[in-house]
Amino acid sequence: xxxxxxxxxxxxxxxxxxxxxxxxxxxxxxxxxxxxxxxxxxxxxxxxxxxxxxxxxxxxxxxxxxxxxxxxxxxxxxxxxxxxxxxxxxxxxxxxxxxxxxxxxxxxxxxxxxxxxxxxxxxxxxxxxxxxxxxxxxxxxxxxxxxxxxxxxxxxxxxxxxxxxxxxxxxxxx
Numbered sequence: 001x002x003x004x005x006x007x008x009x010x011x012x013x014x015x016x017x018x019x020x021x022x023x024x025x026x027x028x029x030x031x032x033x034x035x036x037x038x039x040x041x042x043x044x045x046x047x048x049x050x051x052x053x054x055x056x057x058x059x060x061x062x063x064x065x066x067x068x069x070x071x072x073x074x075x076x077x078x079x080x081x082x083x084x085x086x087x088x089x090x091x092x093x094x095x096x097x098x099x100x101x102x103x104x105x106x107x108x109x110x111x112x113x114x115x116x117x118x119x120x121x122x123x124x125x126x127x128x129x130x131x132x133x134x135x136x137x138x139x140x141x142x143x144x145x146x147x148x149x150x151x152x153x154x155x156x157x158x159x160x161x162x163x164x165x166x167x168x169x170x171x172x173x174x
Contacts, residue, residue, distance in 0.1 A: 028104035031147055031164035038145050040064040042163040046154060049083030050091065050119060052129075054150050054163040059134060065167040073136045074167065076148055078129040080115065082122035092116045092155040097133050102144025102169065109133065114152070143172035 032039060040056040041064065056065040059073040068074065076097065095114035099107045114129040121127075133148070147166035153159075 026104050028100050028106070028147075031100065031149065032145065032166050033100050033104060033147050033164075034102050034145050036145055036168060038066050038166040038168040040066050040165050040167055042165045044161045044163055046157070046159055046161060048089070048119075049086040050080055050122065051082075052078065052080045052152055052161060052163065054078050054148070054165045056148060056165045056167050067168045067170060068137060070171045071136050071138060073134050076131070076133040076150070076165070078114075078131050078150065079126045080122060080129060081126050082119045084123050086119045086123065088118055088120040090118055090156050093129070094153050094155060095129065095131050096151040096153075097131070098149040098151070099135070100147045100149055100164070102142045102146050102172075106149070109135070137169045137172060139171055139173065141169060141172040143169055143174055145169075 029035065041053065043051060043053045045051045055077045057063060057075050057077055058065050058068070059075045065074045078095075092113070093115040094112060095110070096108060097110040099109050110131070110133055114131045115127070137146070145166050145168050147164045150163045152161045152163070
């Protein structure tokens with residue numbers, strides 16, 4: 001289960017126990033935006049056994065971008081793999097990348113096709129999505145836990161996955 005799914009499940013459980021009051025949280029908060037600690041990696045699977053991973057790394061060191069102290073380039077690294085028992089089928093994925101700042105403001109940054117192929121070609125190896133996304137936080141951006149929302153749509157099955165890796169931007173405005 002992805003970190004985002006665990007957070008949403010926890011919010012649902014708390015909401016049931018508190019009479020629904022926890023459901024006042026925003027979509028951004030359900031992804032962990034504005035909540036410490038940051039989770040620079042998020043993984044999720046399509047039904048049938050295709051797993052997609054999204055990881056935010058500091059471009060200079062290739063280390064996970066958990067805490068970012070100064071303005072430096074961050075890269076979104078995405079990959080997919082398939083369970084060895086998966087039935088062969090066609091995948092045609094499109095990706096939408098949206099930046100979410102610590103205040104919950106969203107800005108779509110990229111949208112387009114990111115993979116086309118058969119699931120059996122993914123068995124036993126990791127395939128990078130055709131998605132190049134890099135950014136550099138600015139001192140003018142609000143400080144706090146921000147994230148990159150990656151919406152992946154399979155045009156063949158009409159299924160969607162949402163991954164939201166987050167990072168703690170400490171060099172922004174307070």
